[in-house]
Amino acid sequence: MFNAIRQWFKPSRCAVCGRKPVQPQRYMNDRGEPVLVCRKCTEYAERRAFVRR
Numbered sequence: 001m002f003n004a005i006r007q008w009f010k011p012s013r014c015a016v017c018g019r020k021p022v023q024p025q026r027y028m029n030d031r032g033e034p035v036l037v038c039r040k041c042t043e044y045a046e047r048r049a050f051v052r053r
Contacts, residue, residue, distance in 0.1 A: 015050075016041035026053040 014021045015035035023039040027050035033052060037045045044051075 012036050014038040014041055015046075016044055027051060028053055 012021060012024070013019065013023065013036070014024070015027070015037055016027060017038065017040070017048050019038065021036045021038035024036040024053055025039070025042050026043075027037050027045050029050055035050070
């Protein structure tokens with residue numbers, strides 16, 4: 001339950017560059033976790049075989 005609450009309040013960051021995502025896209029990383037990727041990093045995320053959700 002604590003993890004669910006923490007996800008609401010944690011700052012969302014781009015999984016690739018670490019900045020605040022502008023026009024974020026949702027992807028699944030290698031471990032199957034949902035991550036946000038900013039518009040600039042989508043090309044790199046697709047090369048790294050992130051799966052688009």
